[in-house]
Amino acid sequence: MLPVVAIVGRPNVGKSTLFNCLTRSRDALVADEPGLTRDRKYGIARTGAENNAYVVVDTGGLTDDTDSMARAISTQALRAVEESDAVIFMVDGREGLTAADEEIASGLRSTGKIVTTAVNKTEGLDADIATGEFHALGLSEPHAISAAHRRGIQTLVDAVFARIPPSSEVPRDDNDGISVAIVGRPNVGKSTLINNLLGEDRLVAHDTPGTTRDSVRVPFRHGAKKYTLIDTAGIRRRGRVSEKVEKFSVVKSLQAIAQADVVIVVVDAGEGITDQDAGLLGLVLDAGRALTIAVNKWDCMHASDKRLARSNVARKLTFLDYVTVHYTSALKGTGLRRLFVSVDQAWRSASRKMAxxxxxxxxxxxxxxxxxxxxxxxxxxxxxxxxxxxxxxxxxxxxxxxxxxxxxxxxxxxxxxxxxxxxxxxxxxxxxxxGDNPYKGRRNVITPRQQRKRKRLMKHVKRR
Structure with missing residues (x-):
C-alpha cells in the first residue's frame, strides 16, 4: 500500500504549514479525524519526478505539559508515529535546539522508525549554520527548509523516500477490470456489502501485523463485467463479520482511495451524512477519484422516515450534485445492480478521452x-x-x-x-x-524587396 509519513515536533514549528505544502489541498478537502480536531490530519501527497502517492499525517505539538488537552494531543501524535513508515521531525531553525527537541528526538529513536530532521524557518539564514546544532540529535542529516516559502521541500521529500524500503505491491494488470474501493465508517455495512458481492464462502484474507503497506486486491465479477475490489479491512466469512469492533482507519481509507479507479462511499441511512462521512467524501475529491454513494440499511428505515432521509442526504450533498446516490440494502442485496451501473458510468467519465x-x-x-x-x-x-x-x-x-x-x-x-x-x-x-506574446522580443526579418521599398520611401520623405 501507500507509504505513510508522519510530521511531528513541538508546537508552532510549522508542521501544519508543511502539511498544506505537501498535500497542496485546502482545509475543506483535508479530513480531521472526529474528536481529534486539534491533532491528526490526513492527506494524500505526491513525490517529485516519479509522482508516486503517499499518505502524510499532520499531528498536534508534542509537549510535556500536564494539561489534559496537551496530553491527549501528544498521545495522538505518538499514535501517528506508530502507524507511519517514516517520520519527519520538525524543529525551529530560528529558536535553535531546545530541551524539548532533545526529549522528542530521544523518544523517536526508541521507536525504531525512519526519522528525517527538517529544520524549518530558515529563510534568510545560512543553511549550514541553521542546521549545525541539530546534528547532535543523532537522527539523520538535518535539512534546512522554509515551509512557508516552499524552499527545500523537494530535497526533504527525496531524503525521506531514499530511506523507505520499496513497496512489495504487485503491479496492476489492466485485465483486472475496474478497481473499486469500498470505504466508510464502522458498522455502515461495508463487510456485508463486500461479502454479498464476493459470496458467502469467500476465504479469509486477514491483514498481516506489521505489513501496513500491503493491500489485498480481490478480482470478482458482477454481472458480465470484471472488477477488482481493493480490500483494507480483511474479507471474512459472513458469520465471522463483526463490524462493531472494526476500527476506523483514515490511513487505510486513504490508501484504498488512492489505488482505486472508483470509490463507493457507504453511509448509514439511519444516521444520515455525518461529519466523518463528509470528511471521507472530501478525501475522495482531494484524490481526484470517481465515486458513487451507497446509503445502506435502507431496508431498516420506516416508510415515513425515508422521505426525510432523502431530503437530508440531498441537502448535505449539494457540493456533490454530479454524483449518483443509491439507497441500498447490502443484507438483502437490493440496489446493488444499479450501484454498479453508476460505477461503470463514473469510470467511463473519469477515463474519457476528449478531442x-x-x-x-x-x-x-x-x-x-x-x-x-x-x-x-x-x-x-x-x-x-x-x-x-x-x-x-x-x-x-x-x-x-x-x-x-x-x-x-x-x-x-x-x-x-x-x-x-x-x-x-x-x-x-x-x-x-x-500565454506570453509569441512575438515578444522577436524582430522581423526584412526581405530584399521590403528593403528596396523602404529606401524609396525614405528618399521621398527626404525630398519633402
Whole structure:
C-alpha cells in the first residue's frame, strides 16, 4: 500500500504549514479525524519526478505539559508515529535546539522508525549554520527548509523516500477490470456489502501485523463485467463479520482511495451524512477519484422516515450534485445492480478521452453565454482548451490573465463542461495557463524587396 509519513515536533514549528505544502489541498478537502480536531490530519501527497502517492499525517505539538488537552494531543501524535513508515521531525531553525527537541528526538529513536530532521524557518539564514546544532540529535542529516516559502521541500521529500524500503505491491494488470474501493465508517455495512458481492464462502484474507503497506486486491465479477475490489479491512466469512469492533482507519481509507479507479462511499441511512462521512467524501475529491454513494440499511428505515432521509442526504450533498446516490440494502442485496451501473458510468467519465475540437466548442459556448469578467480594466481572455489528463479529467485552458479568473467563474466553467460533455460521477480539474506574446522580443526579418521599398520611401520623405 501507500507509504505513510508522519510530521511531528513541538508546537508552532510549522508542521501544519508543511502539511498544506505537501498535500497542496485546502482545509475543506483535508479530513480531521472526529474528536481529534486539534491533532491528526490526513492527506494524500505526491513525490517529485516519479509522482508516486503517499499518505502524510499532520499531528498536534508534542509537549510535556500536564494539561489534559496537551496530553491527549501528544498521545495522538505518538499514535501517528506508530502507524507511519517514516517520520519527519520538525524543529525551529530560528529558536535553535531546545530541551524539548532533545526529549522528542530521544523518544523517536526508541521507536525504531525512519526519522528525517527538517529544520524549518530558515529563510534568510545560512543553511549550514541553521542546521549545525541539530546534528547532535543523532537522527539523520538535518535539512534546512522554509515551509512557508516552499524552499527545500523537494530535497526533504527525496531524503525521506531514499530511506523507505520499496513497496512489495504487485503491479496492476489492466485485465483486472475496474478497481473499486469500498470505504466508510464502522458498522455502515461495508463487510456485508463486500461479502454479498464476493459470496458467502469467500476465504479469509486477514491483514498481516506489521505489513501496513500491503493491500489485498480481490478480482470478482458482477454481472458480465470484471472488477477488482481493493480490500483494507480483511474479507471474512459472513458469520465471522463483526463490524462493531472494526476500527476506523483514515490511513487505510486513504490508501484504498488512492489505488482505486472508483470509490463507493457507504453511509448509514439511519444516521444520515455525518461529519466523518463528509470528511471521507472530501478525501475522495482531494484524490481526484470517481465515486458513487451507497446509503445502506435502507431496508431498516420506516416508510415515513425515508422521505426525510432523502431530503437530508440531498441537502448535505449539494457540493456533490454530479454524483449518483443509491439507497441500498447490502443484507438483502437490493440496489446493488444499479450501484454498479453508476460505477461503470463514473469510470467511463473519469477515463474519457476528449478531442480538442470538442473542448474548444464547449469553451466557445461558455464564453458566448457568459463572457469572463473585466479585471483592472481589462477583460480576461480564454482562447483555447485541450485535455491534459484523465482520472480525473484535466482540462487545460490557455489565455491572458488566467490567474485572475475568479472562483465563481471557474465553477461556471466546471458546470458548463460537465453538462455539455456528460461527465457524471467524477470531479473535473481545470488548469489555466497564461500565454506570453509569441512575438515578444522577436524582430522581423526584412526581405530584399521590403528593403528596396523602404529606401524609396525614405528618399521621398527626404525630398519633402
Amino acid at each position: 480538442t475540437s470538442e473542448l474548444n466548442a464547449v469553451l466557445a459556448k461558455a464564453l458566448t453565454r457568459n463572457p469572463p469578467p473585466v479585471v483592472r480594466g481589462r477583460r480576461i481572455k480564454l482562447r483555447y482548451a485541450h485535455q491534459g489528463g484523465s482520472s480525473p479529467p484535466l482540462i487545460v485552458i490557455h489565455g491572458n490573465q488566467t490567474n485572475q479568473v475568479p472562483d465563481n467563474y471557474r465553477r461556471y466553467l466546471v458546470r458548463t463542461f460537465r453538462e455539455s460533455l456528460g461527465l457524471h460521477g467524477t470531479p473535473i480539474q481545470f488548469q489555466f495557463k497564461s
